[in-house]
Amino acid sequence: MEKLMIEGGHRLKGTVQVSGAKNSAVALIPAAILADSTVTIEQLPNISDVRILSELLKEIGGDVSFENNTLTVDPSEMIDMPLPNGRVKKLRASYYLMGAMLGRFKQAVIGLPGGCNLGPRPIDQHIKGFEALGAKVTNEQGAIYLRAKELRGARIYLDVVSVGATINIMLAAVKAKGRTIIENAAKEPEIIDVATLLSSMGAKIKGAGTDVIRIEGVDTLHGCRHSIIPDRIEAGTYMVIAAAMGDRVLIDNVIPQHVESLTAKLREMGITIDTYDEQIAVSRQIGSFKNADIKTLVYPGFPTDLQQPLTSLLTQAKGTSIVTDTIYGSRFKHIDELRRMGAEVKVEGRSSIVSGPNRLQGAKVKATDLRAGASLVAAGLMANGITEIMGLEHIDRGYSQLVEKLQGIGAKIWREDLGVEEREDAKVGD
Numbered sequence: 001m002e003k004l005m006i007e008g009g010h011r012l013k014g015t016v017q018v019s020g021a022k023n024s025a026v027a028l029i030p031a032a033i034l035a036d037s038t039v040t041i042e043q044l045p046n047i048s049d050v051r052i053l054s055e056l057l058k059e060i061g062g063d064v065s066f067e068n069n070t071l072t073v074d075p076s077e078m079i080d081m082p083l084p085n086g087r088v089k090k091l092r093a094s095y096y097l098m099g100a101m102l103g104r105f106k107q108a109v110i111g112l113p114g115g116c117n118l119g120p121r122p123i124d125q126h127i128k129g130f131e132a133l134g135a136k137v138t139n140e141q142g143a144i145y146l147r148a149k150e151l152r153g154a155r156i157y158l159d160v161v162s163v164g165a166t167i168n169i170m171l172a173a174v175k176a177k178g179r180t181i182i183e184n185a186a187k188e189p190e191i192i193d194v195a196t197l198l199s200s201m202g203a204k205i206k207g208a209g210t211d212v213i214r215i216e217g218v219d220t221l222h223g224c225r226h227s228i229i230p231d232r233i234e235a236g237t238y239m240v241i242a243a244a245m246g247d248r249v250l251i252d253n254v255i256p257q258h259v260e261s262l263t264a265k266l267r268e269m270g271i272t273i274d275t276y277d278e279q280i281a282v283s284r285q286i287g288s289f290k291n292a293d294i295k296t297l298v299y300p301g302f303p304t305d306l307q308q309p310l311t312s313l314l315t316q317a318k319g320t321s322i323v324t325d326t327i328y329g330s331r332f333k334h335i336d337e338l339r340r341m342g343a344e345v346k347v348e349g350r351s352s353i354v355s356g357p358n359r360l361q362g363a364k365v366k367a368t369d370l371r372a373g374a375s376l377v378a379a380g381l382m383a384n385g386i387t388e389i390m391g392l393e394h395i396d397r398g399y400s401q402l403v404e405k406l407q408g409i410g411a412k413i414w415r416e417d418l419g420v421e422e423r424e425d426a427k428v429g430d
Protein backbone atom coordinates (compact mmCIF):
# COMPACT_ATOMS: atom_id res chain seq x y z
CA MET A 1 0.00 0.00 0.00
CA GLU A 2 1.19 3.45 -0.90
CA LYS A 3 0.53 7.10 -0.16
CA LEU A 4 1.00 10.15 -2.33
CA MET A 5 3.56 12.75 -1.31
CA ILE A 6 3.51 16.30 -2.65
CA GLU A 7 5.89 19.17 -2.01
CA GLY A 8 3.68 22.13 -2.84
CA GLY A 9 4.29 25.63 -4.08
CA HIS A 10 6.13 24.89 -7.34
CA ARG A 11 5.02 26.60 -10.53
CA LEU A 12 4.02 24.23 -13.33
CA LYS A 13 4.83 24.45 -17.02
CA GLY A 14 4.62 22.12 -20.02
CA THR A 15 2.21 19.70 -21.64
CA VAL A 16 -0.11 17.14 -20.04
CA GLN A 17 -1.52 14.35 -22.19
CA VAL A 18 -5.13 13.45 -21.32
CA SER A 19 -6.08 9.74 -21.33
CA GLY A 20 -9.25 8.06 -22.57
CA ALA A 21 -12.41 8.75 -20.60
CA LYS A 22 -12.97 6.60 -17.53
CA ASN A 23 -16.74 6.93 -17.68
CA SER A 24 -16.77 5.85 -21.33
CA ALA A 25 -14.28 3.05 -20.81
CA VAL A 26 -16.30 1.45 -18.05
CA ALA A 27 -19.32 1.19 -20.36
CA LEU A 28 -17.49 0.33 -23.60
CA ILE A 29 -15.84 -2.69 -21.99
CA PRO A 30 -19.10 -4.37 -20.86
CA ALA A 31 -20.65 -3.44 -24.24
CA ALA A 32 -18.20 -5.88 -25.86
CA ILE A 33 -20.18 -8.72 -24.24
CA LEU A 34 -22.96 -8.08 -26.80
CA ALA A 35 -20.78 -8.86 -29.85
CA ASP A 36 -20.28 -12.27 -31.46
CA SER A 37 -16.66 -11.62 -32.44
CA THR A 38 -13.62 -9.61 -31.33
CA VAL A 39 -14.04 -6.03 -30.13
CA THR A 40 -10.92 -3.85 -29.91
CA ILE A 41 -10.99 -0.64 -27.88
CA GLU A 42 -8.05 1.74 -28.27
CA GLN A 43 -6.67 4.55 -26.07
CA LEU A 44 -8.15 3.18 -22.85
CA PRO A 45 -6.87 4.74 -19.63
CA ASN A 46 -4.67 2.45 -17.53
CA ILE A 47 -6.75 2.78 -14.35
CA SER A 48 -7.97 0.21 -11.85
CA ASP A 49 -11.62 0.45 -13.02
CA VAL A 50 -10.52 -0.67 -16.50
CA ARG A 51 -8.30 -3.45 -15.18
CA ILE A 52 -11.04 -4.77 -12.88
CA LEU A 53 -13.66 -4.78 -15.65
CA SER A 54 -11.22 -6.62 -17.93
CA GLU A 55 -10.82 -9.25 -15.21
CA LEU A 56 -14.61 -9.51 -14.86
CA LEU A 57 -14.93 -10.20 -18.60
CA LYS A 58 -12.34 -12.97 -18.18
CA GLU A 59 -14.33 -14.38 -15.26
CA ILE A 60 -17.33 -14.90 -17.54
CA GLY A 61 -15.22 -16.64 -20.19
CA GLY A 62 -14.01 -13.77 -22.38
CA ASP A 63 -10.66 -14.00 -24.12
CA VAL A 64 -9.27 -10.64 -23.04
CA SER A 65 -5.94 -8.87 -23.43
CA PHE A 66 -4.99 -5.36 -22.33
CA GLU A 67 -1.72 -4.05 -23.71
CA ASN A 68 -0.51 -0.56 -24.64
CA ASN A 69 -3.87 0.91 -23.66
CA THR A 70 -5.67 -1.33 -26.16
CA LEU A 71 -8.19 -3.89 -24.97
CA THR A 72 -9.09 -6.85 -27.14
CA VAL A 73 -12.13 -8.88 -26.15
CA ASP A 74 -13.25 -12.04 -27.89
CA PRO A 75 -16.66 -12.59 -26.27
CA SER A 76 -17.68 -15.66 -28.28
CA GLU A 77 -17.11 -18.18 -25.44
CA MET A 78 -18.65 -16.05 -22.68
CA ILE A 79 -21.26 -17.61 -20.39
CA ASP A 80 -23.94 -16.13 -18.14
CA MET A 81 -21.94 -16.75 -14.99
CA PRO A 82 -23.44 -15.18 -11.84
CA LEU A 83 -21.26 -12.42 -10.32
CA PRO A 84 -22.96 -11.74 -6.97
CA ASN A 85 -19.79 -10.79 -5.08
CA GLY A 86 -16.11 -10.05 -5.49
CA ARG A 87 -14.75 -7.62 -8.07
CA VAL A 88 -18.17 -6.17 -8.98
CA LYS A 89 -18.21 -4.41 -5.61
CA LYS A 90 -14.98 -2.53 -6.33
CA LEU A 91 -16.44 -0.12 -8.86
CA ARG A 92 -19.64 1.65 -9.70
CA ALA A 93 -19.77 0.75 -13.35
CA SER A 94 -20.06 -2.99 -12.79
CA TYR A 95 -23.78 -2.20 -13.09
CA TYR A 96 -23.24 -2.10 -16.88
CA LEU A 97 -22.74 -5.87 -16.72
CA MET A 98 -26.46 -6.03 -15.91
CA GLY A 99 -27.57 -4.39 -19.17
CA ALA A 100 -24.95 -6.10 -21.32
CA MET A 101 -25.45 -9.62 -19.91
CA LEU A 102 -29.22 -9.24 -19.92
CA GLY A 103 -29.01 -8.12 -23.57
CA ARG A 104 -26.90 -11.10 -24.56
CA PHE A 105 -28.04 -13.96 -22.28
CA LYS A 106 -31.50 -12.72 -21.24
CA GLN A 107 -30.37 -13.24 -17.67
CA ALA A 108 -27.72 -12.04 -15.24
CA VAL A 109 -26.83 -11.99 -11.55
CA ILE A 110 -24.71 -9.01 -10.55
CA GLY A 111 -23.83 -7.82 -7.04
CA LEU A 112 -24.85 -4.27 -6.21
CA PRO A 113 -22.04 -1.95 -7.34
CA GLY A 114 -19.36 -0.11 -5.34
CA GLY A 115 -17.70 3.08 -6.56
CA CYS A 116 -17.49 6.47 -4.93
CA ASN A 117 -19.51 6.89 -1.78
CA LEU A 118 -21.32 10.12 -2.57
CA GLY A 119 -24.38 9.46 -0.42
CA PRO A 120 -27.32 7.43 -1.79
CA ARG A 121 -26.81 6.24 -5.38
CA PRO A 122 -29.98 4.31 -6.26
CA ILE A 123 -30.33 2.30 -9.49
CA ASP A 124 -34.13 2.32 -9.59
CA GLN A 125 -34.18 3.92 -13.07
CA HIS A 126 -31.94 1.16 -14.47
CA ILE A 127 -34.31 -1.43 -13.03
CA LYS A 128 -37.37 0.39 -14.30
CA GLY A 129 -35.83 0.26 -17.78
CA PHE A 130 -34.96 -3.44 -17.60
CA GLU A 131 -38.48 -4.25 -16.40
CA ALA A 132 -40.04 -2.21 -19.20
CA LEU A 133 -38.02 -4.34 -21.66
CA GLY A 134 -39.57 -7.48 -20.13
CA ALA A 135 -37.09 -8.56 -17.45
CA LYS A 136 -38.08 -9.74 -14.01
CA VAL A 137 -35.74 -8.06 -11.54
CA THR A 138 -35.23 -9.03 -7.91
CA ASN A 139 -32.74 -8.09 -5.24
CA GLU A 140 -31.57 -11.19 -3.40
CA GLN A 141 -29.02 -10.72 -0.62
CA GLY A 142 -27.37 -7.71 -2.21
CA ALA A 143 -27.28 -9.05 -5.75
CA ILE A 144 -29.60 -8.09 -8.59
CA TYR A 145 -31.16 -11.05 -10.42
CA LEU A 146 -32.42 -10.30 -13.92
CA ARG A 147 -34.35 -12.82 -16.00
CA ALA A 148 -36.33 -12.44 -19.24
CA LYS A 149 -37.99 -14.89 -21.63
CA GLU A 150 -37.38 -12.34 -24.32
CA LEU A 151 -36.62 -8.62 -24.38
CA ARG A 152 -39.10 -6.41 -26.20
CA GLY A 153 -38.57 -2.77 -27.10
CA ALA A 154 -40.46 -0.25 -24.96
CA ARG A 155 -40.96 3.46 -24.40
CA ILE A 156 -39.13 4.42 -21.19
CA TYR A 157 -39.33 7.84 -19.57
CA LEU A 158 -36.55 8.35 -17.01
CA ASP A 159 -37.81 10.10 -13.87
CA VAL A 160 -34.25 11.26 -13.16
CA VAL A 161 -31.70 12.17 -15.83
CA SER A 162 -29.19 9.39 -15.26
CA VAL A 163 -26.01 8.60 -17.18
CA GLY A 164 -25.89 5.05 -15.88
CA ALA A 165 -29.56 4.26 -16.53
CA THR A 166 -29.42 5.72 -20.06
CA ILE A 167 -26.40 3.60 -21.01
CA ASN A 168 -27.63 0.47 -19.23
CA ILE A 169 -30.98 0.62 -21.02
CA MET A 170 -29.19 1.12 -24.36
CA LEU A 171 -27.09 -1.99 -23.65
CA ALA A 172 -30.14 -4.09 -22.83
CA ALA A 173 -32.22 -2.73 -25.73
CA VAL A 174 -29.89 -2.99 -28.75
CA LYS A 175 -30.73 -6.69 -29.20
CA ALA A 176 -34.34 -6.52 -27.96
CA LYS A 177 -37.18 -7.15 -30.40
CA GLY A 178 -38.57 -3.95 -31.87
CA ARG A 179 -38.17 -0.30 -30.99
CA THR A 180 -37.05 1.23 -27.68
CA ILE A 181 -37.40 4.92 -26.97
CA ILE A 182 -35.58 6.42 -23.99
CA GLU A 183 -37.05 9.79 -23.04
CA ASN A 184 -35.44 12.29 -20.67
CA ALA A 185 -32.16 10.54 -21.47
CA ALA A 186 -28.83 11.88 -20.23
CA LYS A 187 -26.75 13.74 -22.85
CA GLU A 188 -23.19 13.30 -21.60
CA PRO A 189 -20.48 12.79 -24.28
CA GLU A 190 -19.83 9.31 -22.87
CA ILE A 191 -23.32 8.29 -23.96
CA ILE A 192 -22.52 9.27 -27.54
CA ASP A 193 -19.26 7.32 -27.31
CA VAL A 194 -21.06 4.16 -26.19
CA ALA A 195 -23.68 4.62 -28.94
CA THR A 196 -20.85 5.00 -31.47
CA LEU A 197 -19.27 1.72 -30.38
CA LEU A 198 -22.63 -0.09 -30.43
CA SER A 199 -23.39 1.33 -33.89
CA SER A 200 -20.00 0.09 -35.15
CA MET A 201 -21.07 -3.32 -33.83
CA GLY A 202 -24.21 -3.12 -35.99
CA ALA A 203 -26.73 -1.60 -33.55
CA LYS A 204 -29.33 0.89 -34.78
CA ILE A 205 -29.34 3.90 -32.46
CA LYS A 206 -30.47 7.44 -33.17
CA GLY A 207 -30.46 10.52 -30.96
CA ALA A 208 -27.60 9.71 -28.54
CA GLY A 209 -26.53 13.05 -27.07
CA THR A 210 -30.10 14.37 -27.14
CA ASP A 211 -32.78 13.67 -24.57
CA VAL A 212 -34.63 11.18 -26.78
CA ILE A 213 -32.78 8.06 -27.90
CA ARG A 214 -34.39 5.68 -30.41
CA ILE A 215 -33.15 2.12 -30.77
CA GLU A 216 -34.28 -0.49 -33.33
CA GLY A 217 -33.35 -3.92 -31.98
CA VAL A 218 -31.16 -6.19 -34.15
CA ASP A 219 -30.57 -9.96 -33.87
CA THR A 220 -26.79 -9.96 -33.84
CA LEU A 221 -23.91 -7.60 -33.18
CA HIS A 222 -20.43 -8.12 -34.55
CA GLY A 223 -16.92 -7.15 -33.45
CA CYS A 224 -15.34 -3.82 -34.34
CA ARG A 225 -12.48 -1.44 -33.53
CA HIS A 226 -13.19 1.71 -31.55
CA SER A 227 -11.11 4.59 -30.22
CA ILE A 228 -12.39 6.16 -27.00
CA ILE A 229 -13.01 9.89 -26.40
CA PRO A 230 -10.65 11.87 -24.12
CA ASP A 231 -11.49 12.14 -20.43
CA ARG A 232 -13.13 15.54 -19.90
CA ILE A 233 -12.97 15.17 -16.11
CA GLU A 234 -9.26 14.36 -16.13
CA ALA A 235 -8.72 17.29 -18.53
CA GLY A 236 -10.76 19.52 -16.22
CA THR A 237 -8.73 18.44 -13.20
CA TYR A 238 -5.49 19.48 -14.94
CA MET A 239 -7.11 22.75 -16.00
CA VAL A 240 -7.89 23.48 -12.35
CA ILE A 241 -4.35 22.58 -11.28
CA ALA A 242 -2.90 24.75 -14.06
CA ALA A 243 -5.20 27.62 -13.09
CA ALA A 244 -3.74 27.51 -9.58
CA MET A 245 -0.07 26.87 -10.31
CA GLY A 246 0.51 27.03 -14.03
CA ASP A 247 2.83 29.44 -15.80
CA ARG A 248 1.40 27.98 -18.98
CA VAL A 249 0.16 24.42 -19.09
CA LEU A 250 -0.99 22.91 -22.37
CA ILE A 251 -3.60 20.21 -21.97
CA ASP A 252 -3.39 17.94 -24.97
CA ASN A 253 -6.01 15.47 -26.28
CA VAL A 254 -9.13 17.24 -25.11
CA ILE A 255 -12.39 18.13 -26.85
CA PRO A 256 -12.76 21.79 -25.77
CA GLN A 257 -16.57 21.68 -26.15
CA HIS A 258 -16.70 18.92 -23.49
CA VAL A 259 -15.21 21.23 -20.84
CA GLU A 260 -16.93 24.45 -21.87
CA SER A 261 -18.73 24.94 -18.55
CA LEU A 262 -15.38 24.82 -16.72
CA THR A 263 -13.61 27.02 -19.28
CA ALA A 264 -16.34 29.66 -18.92
CA LYS A 265 -16.11 29.55 -15.12
CA LEU A 266 -12.31 29.84 -15.08
CA ARG A 267 -12.44 32.78 -17.49
CA GLU A 268 -15.05 34.42 -15.25
CA MET A 269 -12.53 34.08 -12.41
CA GLY A 270 -9.82 35.81 -14.43
CA ILE A 271 -7.79 32.82 -15.59
CA THR A 272 -6.43 32.99 -19.13
CA ILE A 273 -7.56 30.09 -21.32
CA ASP A 274 -6.73 29.59 -24.99
CA THR A 275 -8.56 26.82 -26.82
CA TYR A 276 -7.36 25.04 -29.95
CA ASP A 277 -8.82 22.07 -31.89
CA GLU A 278 -7.69 19.39 -29.44
CA GLN A 279 -5.74 21.38 -26.86
CA ILE A 280 -6.36 23.94 -24.14
CA ALA A 281 -3.69 26.23 -22.68
CA VAL A 282 -4.23 27.51 -19.15
CA SER A 283 -2.13 30.26 -17.59
CA ARG A 284 -2.50 32.21 -14.44
CA GLN A 285 -1.18 35.70 -14.23
CA ILE A 286 0.58 36.29 -10.92
CA GLY A 287 -1.76 37.87 -8.39
CA SER A 288 -5.19 37.01 -7.16
CA PHE A 289 -8.20 35.88 -9.15
CA LYS A 290 -11.89 36.29 -8.47
CA ASN A 291 -14.33 34.15 -6.54
CA ALA A 292 -17.14 32.34 -8.38
CA ASP A 293 -20.34 30.47 -7.57
CA ILE A 294 -20.80 26.99 -9.02
CA LYS A 295 -23.92 24.88 -9.42
CA THR A 296 -23.47 21.35 -10.72
CA LEU A 297 -25.95 20.20 -13.34
CA VAL A 298 -26.34 17.43 -15.89
CA TYR A 299 -24.35 17.90 -19.12
CA PRO A 300 -23.76 20.45 -20.61
CA GLY A 301 -23.97 22.05 -17.15
CA PHE A 302 -21.06 22.11 -14.73
CA PRO A 303 -20.10 18.47 -13.91
CA THR A 304 -20.43 17.23 -10.35
CA ASP A 305 -17.16 15.33 -10.89
CA LEU A 306 -15.26 18.64 -11.14
CA GLN A 307 -16.93 20.32 -8.19
CA GLN A 308 -14.45 18.88 -5.67
CA PRO A 309 -11.22 19.76 -7.55
CA LEU A 310 -12.54 23.26 -8.32
CA THR A 311 -13.21 23.88 -4.62
CA SER A 312 -9.48 23.65 -3.95
CA LEU A 313 -8.87 26.40 -6.51
CA LEU A 314 -11.59 28.55 -4.94
CA THR A 315 -9.65 28.56 -1.65
CA GLN A 316 -7.15 30.76 -3.53
CA ALA A 317 -9.79 33.12 -4.98
CA LYS A 318 -10.47 36.56 -3.55
CA GLY A 319 -13.89 36.59 -1.89
CA THR A 320 -16.55 34.06 -0.97
CA SER A 321 -17.60 31.31 -3.38
CA ILE A 322 -20.63 29.04 -3.07
CA VAL A 323 -20.46 25.54 -4.58
CA THR A 324 -23.83 23.81 -4.84
CA ASP A 325 -24.10 20.18 -5.91
CA THR A 326 -27.57 19.47 -7.28
CA ILE A 327 -26.61 15.94 -8.40
CA TYR A 328 -25.03 14.59 -5.20
CA GLY A 329 -26.10 16.76 -2.26
CA SER A 330 -23.57 15.26 0.15
CA ARG A 331 -20.48 15.15 -2.07
CA PHE A 332 -18.47 17.13 0.45
CA LYS A 333 -16.21 14.63 2.23
CA HIS A 334 -13.16 16.47 0.89
CA ILE A 335 -14.04 19.59 2.87
CA ASP A 336 -12.88 18.27 6.27
CA GLU A 337 -9.55 17.37 4.69
CA LEU A 338 -9.18 20.77 3.00
CA ARG A 339 -9.82 22.35 6.41
CA ARG A 340 -6.89 20.37 7.83
CA MET A 341 -4.79 22.18 5.23
CA GLY A 342 -6.03 25.57 6.43
CA ALA A 343 -8.89 26.16 4.00
CA GLU A 344 -11.81 28.22 5.28
CA VAL A 345 -14.78 26.23 4.05
CA LYS A 346 -18.06 25.24 5.61
CA VAL A 347 -20.85 23.01 4.38
CA GLU A 348 -24.47 24.08 4.53
CA GLY A 349 -27.01 21.67 3.07
CA ARG A 350 -26.09 20.96 -0.55
CA SER A 351 -23.48 23.72 -0.68
CA SER A 352 -19.97 24.41 0.46
CA ILE A 353 -19.05 27.99 1.19
CA VAL A 354 -15.42 28.85 0.53
CA SER A 355 -13.70 32.00 1.82
CA GLY A 356 -10.46 33.05 0.21
CA PRO A 357 -7.75 33.64 -0.49
CA ASN A 358 -6.20 31.42 2.11
CA ARG A 359 -2.62 30.09 2.02
CA LEU A 360 -2.85 26.32 2.38
CA GLN A 361 -0.39 24.33 4.50
CA GLY A 362 0.72 20.78 3.73
CA ALA A 363 -0.89 18.16 6.01
CA LYS A 364 -1.67 14.45 6.32
CA VAL A 365 -5.02 13.96 4.59
CA LYS A 366 -7.17 11.13 3.29
CA ALA A 367 -8.90 10.74 -0.06
CA THR A 368 -12.36 9.36 0.72
CA ASP A 369 -13.40 9.09 -2.93
CA LEU A 370 -11.95 9.64 -6.39
CA ARG A 371 -12.58 13.35 -6.92
CA ALA A 372 -11.98 14.13 -3.23
CA GLY A 373 -8.55 12.69 -4.01
CA ALA A 374 -8.22 14.98 -7.04
CA SER A 375 -9.14 17.97 -4.92
CA LEU A 376 -6.47 17.06 -2.36
CA VAL A 377 -3.83 16.62 -5.07
CA ALA A 378 -4.71 20.10 -6.38
CA ALA A 379 -4.62 21.51 -2.85
CA GLY A 380 -1.30 19.78 -2.11
CA LEU A 381 0.29 21.36 -5.19
CA MET A 382 -0.88 24.80 -4.01
CA ALA A 383 0.12 24.37 -0.36
CA ASN A 384 3.27 25.32 1.52
CA GLY A 385 5.30 22.27 2.52
CA ILE A 386 4.56 18.58 2.29
CA THR A 387 1.12 17.00 1.87
CA GLU A 388 0.63 13.25 2.39
CA ILE A 389 -2.47 11.75 0.82
CA MET A 390 -3.79 8.37 1.95
CA GLY A 391 -6.58 6.48 0.18
CA LEU A 392 -4.64 6.34 -3.07
CA GLU A 393 -6.78 3.43 -4.29
CA HIS A 394 -9.61 5.89 -4.92
CA ILE A 395 -7.40 8.12 -7.09
CA ASP A 396 -6.06 5.09 -8.98
CA ARG A 397 -9.64 4.27 -10.06
CA GLY A 398 -9.72 7.28 -12.33
CA TYR A 399 -6.36 8.98 -13.00
CA SER A 400 -3.95 7.21 -15.31
CA GLN A 401 -0.25 7.99 -14.66
CA LEU A 402 -1.14 10.90 -12.35
CA VAL A 403 2.32 11.12 -10.76
CA GLU A 404 4.20 10.89 -14.07
CA LYS A 405 1.93 13.44 -15.76
CA LEU A 406 2.34 15.96 -12.94
CA GLN A 407 6.10 15.37 -12.70
CA GLY A 408 6.19 16.07 -16.44
CA ILE A 409 5.05 19.66 -15.82
CA GLY A 410 7.40 20.24 -12.90
CA ALA A 411 5.41 19.09 -9.86
CA LYS A 412 7.23 17.55 -6.91
CA ILE A 413 5.01 14.52 -6.37
CA TRP A 414 5.85 10.88 -5.65
CA ARG A 415 4.47 7.65 -4.18
CA GLU A 416 5.80 6.18 -0.93
CA ASP A 417 5.10 2.92 0.85
CA LEU A 418 2.92 3.24 3.94
CA GLY A 419 4.62 2.75 7.29
CA VAL A 420 3.44 -0.06 9.62
CA GLU A 421 1.25 2.27 11.69
CA GLU A 422 -0.24 3.86 8.58
CA ARG A 423 -1.10 0.41 7.23
CA GLU A 424 -2.99 -0.37 10.42
CA ASP A 425 -4.82 3.00 10.22
CA ALA A 426 -5.72 2.34 6.58
CA LYS A 427 -7.20 -1.07 7.55
CA VAL A 428 -9.33 0.49 10.27
CA GLY A 429 -10.54 3.11 7.77
CA ASP A 430 -11.62 0.43 5.21
Ligand SMILES: CC(=O)N[C@H]1[C@@H](OP(=O)(O)OP(=O)(O)OC[C@H]2O[C@@H](n3ccc(=O)[nH]c3=O)[C@H](O)[C@@H]2O)O[C@H](CO)[C@@H](O)[C@@H]1O
Pocket (backbone or CB within 6 Å): 023, 026, 092, 093, 120, 121, 122, 123, 124, 125, 126, 127, 160, 161, 162, 163, 164, 165, 186, 304, 305, 326, 327, 328
Ligand atom coordinates in the same frame (compact mmCIF):
# COMPACT_ATOMS: atom_id res chain seq x y z
C1 LIG B 1 -19.35 5.40 -14.04
C2 LIG B 1 -19.94 6.72 -14.30
O1 LIG B 1 -20.23 7.09 -15.43
N1 LIG B 1 -20.08 7.53 -13.26
C3 LIG B 1 -20.62 8.85 -13.44
C4 LIG B 1 -22.12 8.73 -13.53
O2 LIG B 1 -22.57 8.05 -12.36
P1 LIG B 1 -24.02 7.47 -12.34
O3 LIG B 1 -24.39 7.00 -13.71
O4 LIG B 1 -24.07 6.49 -11.26
O5 LIG B 1 -24.87 8.76 -12.03
P2 LIG B 1 -26.32 9.13 -12.55
O6 LIG B 1 -26.22 10.02 -13.74
O7 LIG B 1 -27.07 7.87 -12.70
O8 LIG B 1 -26.90 9.92 -11.30
C5 LIG B 1 -27.45 11.21 -11.41
C6 LIG B 1 -28.45 11.43 -10.30
O9 LIG B 1 -29.55 10.56 -10.50
C7 LIG B 1 -29.82 9.78 -9.33
N2 LIG B 1 -30.27 8.45 -9.79
C8 LIG B 1 -29.54 7.76 -10.69
C9 LIG B 1 -29.96 6.53 -11.15
C10 LIG B 1 -31.16 6.00 -10.64
O10 LIG B 1 -31.58 4.90 -11.01
N3 LIG B 1 -31.86 6.71 -9.73
C11 LIG B 1 -31.46 7.94 -9.28
O11 LIG B 1 -32.13 8.56 -8.45
C12 LIG B 1 -28.47 9.75 -8.61
O12 LIG B 1 -28.64 9.49 -7.23
C13 LIG B 1 -27.92 11.13 -8.91
O13 LIG B 1 -28.48 12.07 -8.01
O14 LIG B 1 -22.69 10.04 -13.62
C14 LIG B 1 -22.44 10.85 -12.45
C15 LIG B 1 -23.19 12.15 -12.65
O15 LIG B 1 -22.69 12.84 -13.73
C16 LIG B 1 -20.95 11.05 -12.28
O16 LIG B 1 -20.73 11.69 -11.05
C17 LIG B 1 -20.22 9.73 -12.26
O17 LIG B 1 -18.83 9.98 -12.40
Ligand SMILES: C=C(OP(=O)(O)O)C(=O)O
Pocket (backbone or CB within 6 Å): 022, 091, 092, 093, 114, 115, 116, 117, 305, 370, 371, 398
Ligand atom coordinates in the same frame (compact mmCIF):
# COMPACT_ATOMS: atom_id res chain seq x y z
C1 LIG C 1 -18.19 9.37 -9.12
C2 LIG C 1 -17.30 8.95 -10.00
O1 LIG C 1 -17.11 7.69 -10.39
P1 LIG C 1 -18.03 6.38 -10.13
O2 LIG C 1 -19.40 6.70 -10.65
O3 LIG C 1 -17.34 5.37 -10.98
O4 LIG C 1 -18.00 6.09 -8.69
C3 LIG C 1 -16.36 9.89 -10.66
O5 LIG C 1 -15.79 9.50 -11.70
O6 LIG C 1 -16.19 11.00 -10.16
